[in-house]
Amino acid sequence: MAVSGRHAVHRTMVLVDVERFSAPGRTLHHQLDTRAGLYAVVAEAMAAAGVPWEDCHHEDRGDGLFLLIPPEFPKAPLVEVLPEALARAVRGHNGTSHDAARVRLRLAVHAGEVAFDQRGATSTALTDAFRLLDAAALKQALAGSPGVLAMIVSRLVFDDVVRHCATLDPATFRPVQAAAKEFRELAWIALPDHPYPADPTVLTPRSPDTPAPETASADHVATGPASGPEAHARYDGPGPRGVHIAGDVQGSGPGITIGAATGDHLTIGTPPPPAQPPHNPR
Template sequence: MGYERPAVHRTIFAVDVEGYGDPRRTTPHRLALREGLYSALRRAFDDAGVPWADCRNEDCGDGVFVLVPPEIPKGPFVEFLPNALAVALHRHNLTHDAGARIRLRMALHAGEIAYDDHGVTAPSINHSFRLLEAPPLKEALKTSRGVLALITSAWFFDEVVRHSDGLDPTTFRPVSVAVKETRTTGWISLPDRPFPADAELLATAGPGGTVAP
């Protein structure tokens, strides 16, 4: 029998491993990679003060999707967690050969999540995965010397990043995201190899991240 639960506004966190399907990775490589990924995530969540055990996480094979309890503040997900995750990834990569090393794309969004007998569903979840697959995010990570590239939704940037005392929003860059049916703006940062601060760019960005000509 189906049941209904009220929709709840939650932080949505997702990561995807760059090059997970590379044929040069063996099964032992992937097993070591996955163990390292979960270890890095748990450490980063702990360092950011977010209880990993209280979050709902789903394995995606080459990544992880996390729903955060609604009572947990959103600020730590941009103020502390990305840097902590980058540090944990660097530690892992220093002790593993190339096939088991990890570089991640990370997406942050928030929205109403609905529940049914099969789990969770929401346009906001689809939106988060479209951000994660955005070509500009893949290119940003590919050309970076770091291990992590973060993209936030326009909502998350406007409501959380812009108002944070714990990070510099002028190090984020707006990009157009066109993946499947999604057409939106995302904001990219490179936590361990940040873009130069650009206050003028931020000042010209309108609602939703639209950059004035």
């Protein structure tokens, strides 16, 4: 239930978006069926997590929706139960739907202060939640998964909830530096119905002075040692900071050029020899 007024109140935020809602093969009729299916599967999954639909503030976003859950409902079921229930409900929907009405979903979970007025809800925290939902790394994670759901949680939710879950392995999440417009934040991605292998090294505590992982280009999921034309250097402790190299590494001998495929060039080589004094024949 929404509360109007000038003061913000705490809410857990659940945002869901349909992958490729505007795909060419999805006609208006299919979009309507897709939206009906979206609402049905989200309501089913919320009920499985113990959160009645009617107790939440919810708003439509055309190709998605978001819900604001009152603070009396615990957050843990929203990362322990909701994702698997949502994936299960999606598979049920897809099994009885036309190919063009089948869905795969992105899910974001965040929490923070929200203000309400006659038109709906707003806050910086809610804007941040939408930035997480739209993160390129989340889209890439879903595109590369055989499952039907990819989830991203904010650093706050991961640190305060996921790390302490009894039935969820936080080592199956992967850190990502989500970047969109002015938004730059560390977040965590999971594939609930096709999880990443457990990797306890991603949970290594960082010192207070250690910056969050950064990327030189788009937001990036750190999944382990790199191979091929892209290399990752992770910064997990004191000492020199690592870098993220995107693009080809070209050249040999005294210097190499990084990022030649992207147009952003950085050449690393041996420094030029010191200038010699002019020859002064006697």
